Amino acid sequence: VQLWESGGGQVQPGDSLRLSCTGSGLSMSEYVMAWFRQAPGPERELIASIGSTGLETLYGDSVKGRFTITKDNAGNTVYLHMNNLRPGDTSVYYCAGRRGTKPKMAESSFAYWGQGTQVTVSE
Secondary structure, eight states: OEEEEEOOEEEOTTOOEEEEEEEESSOGGGEEEEEEEEOSSSSEEEEEEEOTTSOOEEEOTTTTTTEEEEEETTTTEEEEEEOSOOGGGOEEEEEEEEESSSOOOOGGGOOEEOOOEEEEEOO
16 A cells, blocks of 8 residues: 655645645555644644545544545545645645544554655745
8 A cells, every 4th residue: 555645835824725645555445544744743643534435534623624634535535625724734744544434533543654745834
């Protein structure tokens, strides 16, 4: 299984950005997918998780109401739609996946990870 993130970049506060994660060696219809970002320290912060059907989602408190996770199972792609970006959203964003049905929040739950894409929010 391999995951590739794309769509990162530098934007201004209040802007929007969409991240994409495309997978190979898996069928996303059988996988829970998630977006994490690197927090200060060694752990990663959950941003959003989506179940295998795409109907169930979980969000981290810091992004609720601003970010939306969606999934295209036919295209083996998961997206993170980010609105009203803030300087505090600056980080490396990672796509993660695990076989299963229900969305998960714990970093340790996910077996497969992408390399990450940088998002920078600044004036």
